Amino acid sequence: MTIRRLTLTTAALLSSLALAACSSTTGGSGTGGDSTGATITIRIPEDGNSGVLALGKKDGSLARALAKVHAKVQWTGTSGPFAPAAQALDSNALDVAQGSITSATAALAQSPGFRLFAATAPDKLGEGIIVKSDSPLHTVKDLAGRKVAVWHGGTAEYLLLKALQQNGVPVDQVQRVYLQPNQIGPVYASGQVDAWSTWATYAVPQLAGGKSRFLVTGGEVGSENYAVWAVRTGFAEQHPEVVRAFYEYLHEAGLKQQADPAAYLNVNTTAGPEAVSPAQQAVQVPIDRARGTVEPINGADLEHFHTVARFFADQGITKEYLDVKPYLIDVAALPKEAR
Structure with a gap:
């Protein structure tokens, strides 16, 4: 079966990220950002009333984490299914988004304008x-x-x-x-x-x-459906230090959420359609406690990604098997500050 590949290898991509970090560039939304201290804007979907981004927005922890690399958030739309988010990444309307490896595989087969930089183990209880x-x-x-x-x-x-x-x-x-x-x-x-x-x-x-x-x-069917974070390719090439800072925020916040899931529910309000009711909290808290936090994508994760890609091809969801490897970023290898 034909394997879809990009001309850039993973090593070449990392090299381009490092080179881009050394030069003066433009933020994804048109705001300048470089080693001189100008502010870079990263466009992120709203996380609503619950989750690590919702709390990070409210308490300022996300803003502080990004300020260390001269970046700030522009909240763009709301989080939801990954397919429309992938289109937004591909059309330069968004810089980062969360989805699943299943939806990312299907989206990459059509709109390969993004890379994957972090993953969370499959949700065995909530799907x-x-x-x-x-x-x-x-x-x-x-x-x-x-x-x-x-x-x-x-x-x-x-x-x-x-x-x-x-x-x-x-x-x-x-x-x-x-x-x-x-x-x-x-x-x-x-x-x-x-x-x-x-x-x-x-x-x-x-x-x-x-x-x-x-x-x-999902746990009962042996799901390999990792949650993944995607970044627009152009943004990653221009601002690798911002991608790394954002990843580190997600990683640390995810550990805190796992330890105290209830603190990340009803961040802004306990009333209205966005509120998580006590009955919903009773279901949600064990799910959040059982899940891990985002981590760099390693070789074992990639094997699972490829199993999913083969399954989708075999089932006719995608036209052919998609090699996911060229679309990955080693977030741990990215610079921690602009050069």
């Missing part, structure tokens, strides 16, 4: 296929002849296909209903689909208070 608590479905085999809501080409479709393969259910016996994640809730609630393959953002509200249950979790 999976949910059904209503009173559903007659109790095993993955029960999905035969049923409709399952998914978001195309990412976590949701990956988890469903993995579950079907693991349980010997032919793919063509299950109807995939493709919808955007924020459209699925009403469809699921009305009974137009029998199950919903999704991740914690959407699963937790459904699981809270016993309204739904997991038919199977």
